[in-house]
Amino acid sequence: MAARSYYVLFDRTATWGHPGVPQVLAVHPQRDHKRRTFSFEHAPLPLPAMAQSWLIHRGCPPDAIALAPLGPPPADEATRALERRLAGNGDHYAMGYSYTSDDPEDIVIVVALRALDERAPSPFRVVVEEVDTETWTHTLREGGFDTLGEAPQWCDDRLTGESGPLPPVRPAAAASRPAGLPKAPAPRPPGRSR
Structure with a gap:
């Protein structure tokens, strides 16, 4: 048995808890075989791609964290591309707010993020997952x-x-x-001259 494991789980009980809580859990158990003990870290997160990112940044190989759908499959390539980007560089953002609505009339997850790099364009982001109950697919979109x-x-x-x-x-x-224009020169530290 491996000393480390990585899991993305769907928490079916979350719908009966506090309204809006995330329904996805990232779990990272670590075993000490010699001592016959284990410890684990976990994080409730609103989107599977965010759970993947959390696990990747705790040592999970990115190619080993592919998921069977935890719900409806992606509706389009834009959704798949944003999911890949969130899984790969989700550590560039801090989550400030999320709400998961599993109302059958409007299944939606909204997530507000803040870029950790203060110079990032659109430093505050919203990611929205919406489920189309007729086609049983989901879309994921981002706004700045x-x-x-x-x-x-x-x-x-x-x-x-x-x-x-x-x-x-x-x-x-x-x-x-525009293409062909040089980059602006890097700023020099104050007090130094050429």
């Missing part, structure tokens, strides 16, 4: 916000059915620079 208050407000508005479309994520400055 400039201020702390805007992201959770959009989430609240989405949960009450009053939100507009997600604003686009601003591209990074390097990506928006």
Whole structure:
């Protein structure tokens, strides 16, 4: 038996607990065979891709964490691409708020994130997973916000059915620079001259 394991679990009991709590658990057991003991870390997270990211950043090989769907399959390539990006670089963000609604009339998960890099474009993000109960698929989309208050407000508005479309994520400055233009010189430390 391996000394370390990695699991992404669906918590069926969460729906009966406090409204809105995450229904996905990332679990990382560690065994000490000599002492015949074990310890584990775990984290409730709103999206399977976020659970994958949490486990990858605790040593799980990225190619070993593929999941059987924990719910409806992705509806499109945009959903699959965002799931891969969240699993791969989810450690670039801190989760500030999430709400999971399993209301059969509107199955939705909203997550507000803050970029850990203060220079990131659209430093506050919202990720929204919506389930289409007719096709039994889900979509995952991301929007970008400039201020702390805007992201959770959009989430609240989405949960009450009053939100507009997600604003686009601003591209990074390097990506928006026209081709062929040189990069700006790196800033020099103060007090040094050429």
